[in-house]
Structures are given as C-alpha cells and as structure tokens.
Amino acid sequence: MADSRPNVLFVLTDQERYDYTAPDGPPVETPELDRLSRDGVRFERAYTPTSICSSARASLLTGLYPHNHGMVNNTHEADAIQPNLPPDLPTFGEGLADVGYRNTYLGKWHVGRDQTPDDFGFSYLGGSDAHHDNIDSAFGEYRADMGVEVDEADLEDPIYTDDGSLVAATDPVPVEATRPYFLAERTIEELRRAADADAPFFHRTDFLGPHHPYVVPEPYASMYDPDEIELPNSYAETFDGKPQVHENYVDYRGVREFGRETWAEVIAANRGFMTLIDDQVGRVLNAIDDLGLTDDTVVAHASDHGDFVGGHRQFNKGPLMYEDTYHVPLQIRWPGVVESGSVDDVPVRLHDLMPTFLDVCDAPIPDGLDARSLRPLLEGDRPDDWPEAVVSEYHGDEFGLYTQRMIHTGDYKYVFNSPDVDELYDLRDDPAELQNLIEHPDFEAVRRDLRERLVDWMHGTDDPLRQWGAQALG
Structure with a gap:
C-alpha cells in the first residue's frame, strides 16, 4: 500500500x-513567498524564542526554550555556555527518521560547535562554509568550477x-x-532524487x-533606490527612559556615525538580498510543481529571528527585545488541509514547528516540550486553551551575558531586564516602541498583570530565574 x-x-x-513579507510592510518584492501565503496560511503573530542564531535554531530542533536545552548563546563564540546540544534531547529530525x-x-x-545535521537524523548535503559553519567547502568548489573567485577587496561600493x-x-x-542560487540548485537536485524514492521526504534548506x-550582485544591488527608502518610524529613537545597553549597542556595533543616507543604502542592500532569496525560493517552488509533488508536499517558511537594519538606529541584533528581531515570518502551505489565503492571528512560536513537523508526519511527539503542534490551527481549529501571549x-x-524575558500579548509588551530598567510598550498607540511606559501610573494594572503572567511562565517552564525573578517582579 502506498x-x-x-x-x-x-x-x-x-x-x-517579519514585515518584508507582511501585506502592510515596506515595499519589498517577495512574490514567491507571497505565493506561499496566498496558497496557504500566514501567521501574523509568530515569534522566535530568542533573537540569537544558535539558541533559536536549537529551540527549533528540540521544541524547548533555550534555558531548557542549554544552548543559551552562540556556539562559535569563546564564551559559549554550552557548545553542543546534549545527545539525549529528542529532536524532530531523529523523530522523523x-x-x-x-x-x-x-x-x-x-x-x-562539533555537531552537524548528521548527528540529528538528517543526511547533510553541504552548503555551509560561512556564517560560522565550516562543515564543507561545497560552495567554494561550486564557484571555482564556474571560474569565479572574489574576495572582499573585489567588492564594489x-x-x-x-x-x-x-x-x-x-x-x-x-x-x-551566489550562495542563494547555489543552495536553490542543490535543493532542486535533491527534490528530483526524492521524487523517485519510495519513502516520504523531509527536506530542509537553510539560506545564509x-x-x-548584504552582499548581492546586479540586478539586486540596484533594485531599491536609496533615495526612495523611508527609514522606519523607530529610527526616531532617543533612548530616553530605555536601558543603557540600548545606546551602548550603537557604539558596540559600530554604527554611531551612520546617518540617514548611509542607513538608506544599507536598507536598500538588505532588501535586494531579500528579493534575491525570494527568487530562489520561487525556483524551488516551481520545481515542486514540475515534479508533480505539489499536492503531496507541505511547504513551510520561517526565519530564526529578525534584523534591525536601522530600526531604533541599530544594526544586527542584541539585548533589545523589539519587534524588529523577535517577530518572525511564518507561512505554511498544505494542499487539501490549509485553507488557501488564510491568515492566523493567534500567537505562535518558532519552536512550535518541532512538534508540528512530527504531528504532520504522524510521528510521536515527545513529552516535556515547551512547544505545541500547530496542526489544529492548520486544520482551521483553535483549541480553547491556546495561549494568548508569547514569551x-x-x-x-x-x-556579555545579559538576561531578559519578554511577554507579548498583542496589545502590550513587557520586558524584564534583570540588570537595568524594565520596559513596557503599548503597541496599539506606539507600534514603533519608542515610549517606555514602565513608570507611567496609568499602566500600573497592565504592568502588574504582565508581571504575574511572566512569573507563572517562569514556574511553568522551570526557568532558572523563577526564584529571584519572581521576587523582583512580585
């Protein structure tokens, strides 16, 4: 039987x-990811459990918050608290295998630092020899075969x-x-092989x-005119009433001297990079169609976390729990199950994908996760006990180590900064998160409610902060 x-x-x-593929976001050309939203469901309130690469990716793999899988900061750094995942933690790759x-x-x-996808149930096909991974030299060999050798000195502008x-x-x-083209090409090759295999496949492509x-070739390098770029509203950041580390990060990231003109050029390059990747996703989606796999294949797209790109005058990411880096895109297409063009506004987390993949593929879901399957939502049903907030x-x-916790209800966001002033934002009136209301008397009831809910989450997830954190928030 098939x-x-x-x-x-x-x-x-x-x-x-997140906003690059949101309908009310800035004018970024993403027709292929828009196609995915049009054919499936787009989650409006998807959030990463943490805005740092290794930690978020480990959560995605395990369905656990960072404090429970232990990989709380990036593994390539000298101060990595835990350079490898404990081998006894269940992962969705192993569960599917x-x-x-x-x-x-x-x-x-x-x-x-010492593990690869092969250690977690996947057959690793290569393509990661940059961004802190040096698993192989496949991309370098690919470029060499094309007669292309470019170093930083050869880059323009x-x-x-x-x-x-x-x-x-x-x-x-x-x-x-380019690397995105290379990864799409290798993905298409694997899809061709998988189409002829007897077993169902799970394939994951992680674009760098x-x-x-933001290094891109033409036509993407000049696709967005810096003179037409509107800087985000949060660029008006003054840091007044904010934790001191926010302003420190402007200097730490080396962007103190960046003015409006420079940021517009940076944003234009970032958007060009996004469209380059989107075009490669389109090549992959077209291959699924051409191979006759569309009706039998769930397609999901997400990101590990976001990027400031000038928001709050910041570059990259850091100990700033703004929407720029914590709100992430998530689209899922499942023909015959997900209603085309649907939009879900319930709060979900990146690491909810771990049990979701297992559930969709009829694999057992381990006990003790900090995540829950999105399958009911994909099937059009919202369970009565679905959380109303994300943490x-x-x-x-x-x-340096800088402990934070954030609870987000949709209308309000509360950030617990253990070494500095806390933050409270009214996202209805202040979506740019410019005014910290933590001491505002009119928001005392909101502040108290969010603190209590955060303490409950600390206890419910065995957060190591639950003892003294509860005292500080009480």
Missing part, C-alpha cells in the same frame, strides 16, 4: 524581518561599520554564482541570508 504521509519542504532564512522519513539538509547549521566590519556591497558576479553582510528570552552574546 505511503500517504505528506512530504515536507522547510525553508529557513537567516535573520529575515525513526518513522521512515528520508531526511535531508542543506545550508546553514550553527547548532553545535562597500559599506563598513565604524570598526571596519563589512555591512553591504555589490558582488561583481553573475546571479548563478538575508543576514549581513521570549535572551541570555547574551559576545557583548
């Missing part, structure tokens, strides 16, 4: 802003931070020599972008 379980294609981008799925993985990894880090540039190569440096956390990066 196996009726669906195939799954999962596309994870690296540091993609156990029930007979053909699991393959391409691109960025960044979950473990480069933009650097004050301390010399590359932010953006034009890459003088053909589109076919639109994470900085995220942060433990630090190369700037």
